Amino acid sequence: MTADEMLELCEVTQFIYREARLQDDHAYADWESLWADDGVYWVPANGEDIDPDAQMSIIYDNRSRIALRVGQLRTGKRHTQLPRSRLRRVASNIELIDRQADTLRVRANAMIFESNSRGETVWATRNEYTLRRVDGVLRMVRKKVVLANNDSALYSLSFLI
Amino acid sequence: MEVETKPVRWKQLIHDDQVHGSLYTDEAIFREELEKIWYRTWVYVGHESEIPRPNDYILKTIGLEEVIMVRDRRGVVNLLHNRCPHRGNRVCVSQQGNARSFTCAYHGWNFSNDGELKGYPYPSGYLEDKRGELGLGRVARMQSYKGFVFGSLAASGPTLEEHLGAARETIDHLVRNSPEGEIELTAGFLQHKVRSNWKFLVENETDGYHPQVVHASIFEVAQSGIGDLYNENSSAVVRYFGNGHSELDLRPEFRNIDRPMRWFGTDEERVPDYTARMKAAYGDQMAREIMIDGVRHVMIFPNLFIAEIQLFVLQPLAVDETVQHVTALQFKGAPDLNKRMRSQTMGSVGPAGFLLADDAEMYERTQRGVQQRNPEWLYLGRGKHREQVGQDGVITGNVTDDTASRGMWQHYRSLMEAA
Numbered sequence: 347m348t349a350d351e352m353l354e355l356c357e358v359t360q361f362i363y364r365e366a367r368l369q370d371d372h373a374y375a376d377w378e379s380l381w382a383d384d385g386v387y388w389v390p391a392n393g394e395d396i397d398p399d400a401q402m403s404i405i406y407d408n409r410s411r412i413a414l415r416v417g418q419l420r421t422g423k424r425h426t427q428l429p430r431s432r433l434r435r436v437a438s439n440i441e442l443i444d445r446q447a448d449t450l451r452v453r454a455n456a457m458i459f460e461s462n463s464r465g466e467t468v469w470a471t472r473n474e475y476t477l478r479r480v481d482g483v484l485r486m487v488r489k490k491v492v493l494a495n496n497d498s499a500l501y502s503l504s505f506l507i
Numbered sequence: 508m509e510v511e512t513k514p515v516r517w518k519q520l521i522h523d524d525q526v527h528g529s530l531y532t533d534e535a536i537f538r539e540e541l542e543k544i545w546y547r548t549w550v551y552v553g554h555e556s557e558i559p560r561p562n563d564y565i566l567k568t569i570g571l572e573e574v575i576m577v578r579d580r581r582g583v584v585n586l587l588h589n590r591c592p593h594r595g596n597r598v599c600v601s602q603q604g605n606a607r608s609f610t611c612a613y614h615g616w617n618f619s620n621d622g623e624l625k626g627y628p629y630p631s632g633y634l635e636d637k638r639g640e641l642g643l644g645r646v647a648r649m650q651s652y653k654g655f656v657f658g659s660l661a662a663s664g665p666t667l668e669e670h671l672g673a674a675r676e677t678i679d680h681l682v683r684n685s686p687e688g689e690i691e692l693t694a695g696f697l698q699h700k701v702r703s704n705w706k707f708l709v710e711n712e713t714d715g716y717h718p719q720v721v722h723a724s725i726f727e728v729a730q731s732g733i734g735d736l737y738n739e740n741s742s743a744v745v746r747y748f749g750n751g752h753s754e755l756d757l758r759p760e761f762r763n764i765d766r767p768m769r770w771f772g773t774d775e776e777r778v779p780d781y782t783a784r785m786k787a788a789y790g791d792q793m794a795r796e797i798m799i800d801g802v803r804h805v806m807i808f809p810n811l812f813i814a815e816i817q818l819f820v821l822q823p824l825a826v827d828e829t830v831q832h833v834t835a836l837q838f839k840g841a842p843d844l845n846k847r848m849r850s851q852t853m854g855s856v857g858p859a860g861f862l863l864a865d866d867a868e869m870y871e872r873t874q875r876g877v878q879q880r881n882p883e884w885l886y887l888g889r890g891k892h893r894e895q896v897g898q899d900g901v902i903t904g905n906v907t908d909d910t911a912s913r914g915m916w917q918h919y920r921s922l923m924e925a926a
Contacts, residue, residue: 389859392695401695402834402852405859414728414854418861423724426868464702464871497602499698499830502867503858 355442358452358477361484362437366456369506370433374416377506382478382485385409389507394472394492404496404503419506426504432461433505437473448479449487460505467501470494521920524888524913528877531704537826543922544809545570546660549670551811551820552576552646555584555654556691557603562620565603568822569658574646575599576656579621580607584651586658587622588644598643609643618643653682654689655811673901674752677805681813683797685838686784692818694849696832697857703870705809705823708831709915711866712806712814713753715745715906716889721869725861731772736760736906743906747914751808755906758800767794770801771816773847781844788840802836808915816848817856827874833857887912 347355361380368377381387389405390396398406407415418424435458444451451474458469476488491507493500520527530536546569553567553576564577566589573589575598591598596613599606608625610617616627622643630636646658650667655678657667668675682688701708711717718737719726726734736743742759757770767775767782775782775798785794805813812819813836820832835852837845856863877885890908897903904910 391697391857396695399846400693400849402697402849402857404697404853404857406850406853411854414725414861417728418724421724421727423727424865425721425724426864428868463875499700500858501700501702502864504864507859 351442354445354450355440357484358442358450359440361477362440362452362454362473362475365486366435366437370435372419372427372430372433372505374419374506378412378416380486381409381412382480382487383409385412385486386488387412387415388488389491389493389503390496392497394496404493404500405491405507424504426502429463431505434459450477450479450484451475452477458507464501469503469507471507517920517923521916524891524909525884525886526916528883528885531706531874531877532826534826537704537823539923541570541823543925544919545823546572547664548661548809548922549648549650549657549659549665549667550809551807552586552649552656552658553820554690554692554818555651555656556689556693558584560605562605562607563603564599564606564620566599566601569646569660570823572660573597574658575609575643577620579619583621584649584656585621586646586649586656588646590644591616592624592641592643593627653678670750671807672750672752673748673899674750674754674805674807677754677803677807677813680800681802681805681836683789684802685840686781686788687838687840688788689839691837691839692834693837694835694852696820696834699831699833699856699858699860699863699867700824701829701831701867701870702827703829703867703874704827705821705829706915706919707870707873708821708829709751709806709809710912711870712812712819713745713755713804713911714909715743715755716908717869721865722862724865729861733772739905739907741906745904745906745908745910747902747904747910749900749914749918751915751918753806753808753911753914755804755911757804757906761799761801765799767798768801770799771844771847771851778844778847781838781841784840806911808918817852819856829870831856831863833863887916 365380387405387407388398390403419427435456437454437456439455441453443453454473456471456473460467472492474490477484478487520530550569557565558578561578561580561582564575567574567576575587575589577585579585589597589599591611593616594613596611598609598611608617608619617625619625622645624638624642647662648659650657682690715737719734736757743757745755747753761770802815804815810821816836817833818836822830833856835849855861887909890904890910894902894904894910902910902914
C-alpha cells in the first residue's frame with residue numbers, strides 16, 4: 347500500500363466513523379448532508395443479492411425519500427422514535443474494494459446496540475459504501491446495509507442504520 | 508393454572524362496548540384461541556401466485572403450525588404439515604423452492620409433494636409396508652378463492668364461502684383492478700415483528716380514528732392528502748361484514764373527487780400503460796369506475812389484511828408477540844403500476860416503514876398498557892349510537908368509529924364460547 351493509499355484509507359475510515367457518530371447521536375441534518383444528490387440508501391430483505399427494483403427491501407430510498415425519512419424524524423411526531431433509541435455502534439473491518447476516478451467502493455461491518463422502550467436489540471450489518479469526492483469532500487452515493495438476519499422477522503428499525 | 512381449571516366466562520370479559528384487558532395478556536386465553544380460532548376456522552395461508560410452477564413450494568403458517576404450501580406435479584395445491592411421521596423431524600427446511608419430493612434429513616424417508624410416503628431405507632425392518640399408512644399430515648381442509656388459499660385444521664365446519672360471507676365481494680372487487688382480473692404476490696415479504704397481542708393488530712387495521720394522530724408525522728412531511736380522508740366529516744365509512752371481517756371504505760370520497768387513480772395518489776396520465784390496458788379489458792366506462800374506486804381496505808378475520816396497495820398476513824407467535832408479513836399487491840398485466848406499488852409499499856410498511864413503524868409502536872405501547880391494573884377495561888363505545896344495521900346484517904359507521912372492533916369482539920366471543 348502506498349502512502350497515498352494509506353492516507354485515502356485513513357480518510358475513508360474517518361468518514362465512516364463520523365457517519366456512525368452522527369447516526370448514534372440522531373444528528374439527522376448533519377447525516378443527511380453526507381449524501382450526494384443522487385444518493386441511494388438500501389437495506390435489503392431476504393438476502394443480500396435481491397433485485398431491489400423487483401423485490402421488497404426494508405429500506406430502498408432515493409435521495410428525495412432519504413430527505414423524507416429525515417424530515418419525518420425531525421417532526422418530533424415520529425412516535426417510534428419517542429423517546430429516541432439510545433444507540434452505540436462499532437464500525438470495523440473497513441476495506442477499500444475499488445477506486446474509479448473520483449469514486450471509491452468500501453466495505454465495513456457494524457455492530458449496533460439499541461436500547462428503547464421495548465428493550466435491548468443488537469443489530470449486525472455489513473455495509474457497502476460507494477463514496478464520491480465532491481468539491482474535495484467525500485459524499486455517499488450509495489449505502490447498502492445487509493443485516494445478518496434480514497431473512498427473519500425483525501422488530502421496528504426506525505433509527506438510522 | 509387457575510384459569511385453565513376455571514371456565515373462562517366470555518360474557519364477563521366481552522361486553523357490547525368494552526373488553527377486558529386480560530384478553531390481550533392471558534396465556535391460557537391465547538392457547539384457547541389457538542384451538543378455537545386458529546386451528547378451527549378458515550385461516551389465510553398464501554396466494555397461488557407464490558407457487559406458480561408445478562413442484563414449487565413455500566413455507567407458511569397456520570397459527571403456530573408450520574405448513575408447506577406446495578403445487579404438486581399435476582398442478583394441484585396441497586397444504587402439508589412440516590413434520591415427518593417417523594420421528595417428528597421438520598421435513599422441509601428451505602423457505603421456498605422447487606422439489607418433486609421431500610426427503611427427511613434424519614433417516615431418509617422420502618415423500619412426494621402431495622404428502623405420500625414414497626420410500627425409506629432398509630424396508631425389511633418393518634413387518635408391513637409403511638407406504639400408504641404413513642405420510643405427511645394434510646391440513647384438514649383447503650380451499651382457494653381467486654388465488655387466495657385458505658386452510659382449516661378442522662375437518663368440518665362452515666365452508667370458506669360461508670366464512671367469507673359478505674366480505675367475499677371485496678376480493679372480487681380487488682382482482683378487478685388487474686386488467687387480467689388476477690393479483691399476484693411476486694415481490695417477496697417483509698417480516699415485521701411486534702411485542703403485542705395479535706388482536707391489537709386486527710383491530711387497528713380498520714380503525715379509522717388513529718391515522719391522523721399516529722401518522723401525523725408522515726402526512727405532514729409527505730403532504731399526503733390521505734390523512735384528511737380519516738376525519739369525522741369524511742364520507743368514508745367503516746363497515747362490519749360479520750364473521751370478524753371489516754373494512755374502511757373510502758370509495759365515497761374517491762367518487763366525490765371523481766378522478767381515476769386518485770385512490771393511489773396519482774393520475775391516469777402517470778400510468779398510461781395501465782390505463783390503456785384497463786380500458787381495453789373493461790371498456791372505458793367500467794375501467795374508469797374501477798380506477799376511481801381503487802382497492803378497498805379490508806380485514807379478513809383472523810389474519811388477512813388488504814390495505815389498498817399492500818397485503819398483510821398476521822402470524823401470532825405468543826400472547827404478546829406477532830409477526831406482520833407484508834408485500835406489495837401486484838396486478839397481473841400492469842407492470843408500470845406494479846413498480847409504483849412496490850416502491851410505495853417499501854416506503855410505507857415493514858420494520859422501517861413511514862407508517863407501520865409508528866403503528867407498531869402503538870401495538871407495543873398498548874400491550875404494555877393493558878398489563879397495568881387500572882382501569883381493567885378497554886372502551887369501544889365510539890359511534891355505537893349512530894351505526895346502521897343493513898338488511899343483510901352488515902353494520903356501517905362513521906369512518907372514525909369503533910364499529911369494526913365491536914363486531915370483531917362479538918364474533919370472537921361466539922367462537923370462544925363454542926365447545
